[in-house]
Amino acid sequence: MTAAPHVPVLLQETIDLLQPGPGRRYVDGTFGFGGHSAALLTAGAEVLGLDLDPAACAACANLAAAQPGLRCRRDSFRNLDRALADCGWNAVDGVLLDLGVSSLQLDDPDKGFSYRADGPLDLRFDPDRGEPAAALLAELDERRLADLLWSLGEERASRRIARALVAARAQAPVGTTFRLREVVESVLPRGAKPQPVLSRIFQALRIAVNDELGALEEALLKLPPVLAPGGRFVVIAYHSLEDRLVKRFIDRERRDCICPADVPQCVCGHARSLRILTKGALAATDEEAARNPRARSARLRAAERI
Numbered sequence: 001m002t003a004a005p006h007v008p009v010l011l012q013e014t015i016d017l018l019q020p021g022p023g024r025r026y027v028d029g030t031f032g033f034g035g036h037s038a039a040l041l042t043a044g045a046e047v048l049g050l051d052l053d054p055a056a057c058a059a060c061a062n063l064a065a066a067q068p069g070l071r072c073r074r075d076s077f078r079n080l081d082r083a084l085a086d087c088g089w090n091a092v093d094g095v096l097l098d099l100g101v102s103s104l105q106l107d108d109p110d111k112g113f114s115y116r117a118d119g120p121l122d123l124r125f126d127p128d129r130g131e132p133a134a135a136l137l138a139e140l141d142e143r144r145l146a147d148l149l150w151s152l153g154e155e156r157a158s159r160r161i162a163r164a165l166v167a168a169r170a171q172a173p174v175g176t177t178f179r180l181r182e183v184v185e186s187v188l189p190r191g192a193k194p195q196p197v198l199s200r201i202f203q204a205l206r207i208a209v210n211d212e213l214g215a216l217e218e219a220l221l222k223l224p225p226v227l228a229p230g231g232r233f234v235v236i237a238y239h240s241l242e243d244r245l246v247k248r249f250i251d252r253e254r255r256d257c258i259c260p261a262d263v264p265q266c267v268c269g270h271a272r273s274l275r276i277l278t279k280g281a282l283a284a285t286d287e288e289a290a291r292n293p294r295a296r297s298a299r300l301r302a303a304e305r306i
């Protein structure tokens with residue numbers, strides 16, 4: 001790869017935790033533009049790179065042409081167990097999930113991830129699967145739309161915005177990023193800053209069309225079985241909904257018993273599978289956040305298979 005269009009977040013922290021080296025194998029479940037994978041490969045490790053975005057997969061194929069230790073697959077990280085089996089790998093030394101959107105995706109108006117450029121309201125990582133956000137906005141009734149904006153965007157004005165969207169689509173489809181932006185801005189109080197609201201609305205739609213929380217939950221459950229003993233995973237999340245899922249999963253898997261507190265004797269049969277490596281979540285340093293604004297909201301959690 002030539003220039004780095006996407007600056008990898010918390011790179012040194014990730015590498016320190018994953019401890020790559022010759023003979024070690026990793027899954028990069030969110031290859032993107034390969035920033036993290038390149039560092040794993042440079043350390044002598046082998047990497048299986050997964051991504052849903054055809055452009056990211058093309059970047060992976062380019063890098064693989066020069067790096068024999070890299071394999072690429074266009075797939076969701078929710079299928080990481082199958083991807084590994086197809087590779088002929090039984091277990092790996094580490095898995096990385098650097099969630100969310102890459103800078104290149106944000107900058108591509110055809111993907112519709114950003115309210116800053118006009119383009120089709122798509123928001124899918126994989127343009128060949130599922131429905132674009134415009135279809136979702138056309139189909140959902142007002143209550144379900146409001147619930148979605150609230151639960152996945154934590155947007156307080158969800159009901160007002162849903163009402164406005166339903167009224168607007170009766171006039172003309174809400175099919176572009178700028179049309180959505182116009183409708184959202186039309187209901188904000190005079191003088192209110194639109195950017196945070198727009199970010200939350202776009203986030204909610206993106207999470208919904210890509211089933212991001214479902215994919216993460218499924219992948220988390222598959223991590224202990226695919227990790228070799230002593231193998232590690234790192235998850236970098238960019239909003240609280242994802243980070244909460246990761247935190248709860250690690251909390252559960254580091255316990256010997258997950259019975260409710262009022263049960264006198266353990267009946268759950270749960271066995272601890274993980275040792276936590278990060279006390280709380282790691283965040284970017286001020287210096288990294290200043291250099292790379294995407295790093296500001298990043299929260300990294302890691303654990304080791306026992």
Ligand SMILES: C[S@@+](CC[C@H](N)C(=O)[O-])C[C@H]1O[C@@H](n2cnc3c(N)ncnc32)[C@H](O)[C@@H]1O
Pocket residue numbers: 006007008009029030031032033034035036037050051052053056075076077078098099100101102125215
């Ligand atoms: C933040 S970027 C990763 C950047 C990468 N670490 C780098 O340094 O270039 C997230 C990537 O994950 C991909 N992605 C999102 N959900 C995915 C999923 N369920 N399975 C596979 N890839 C996914 C996106 O297409 C995007 O390319």
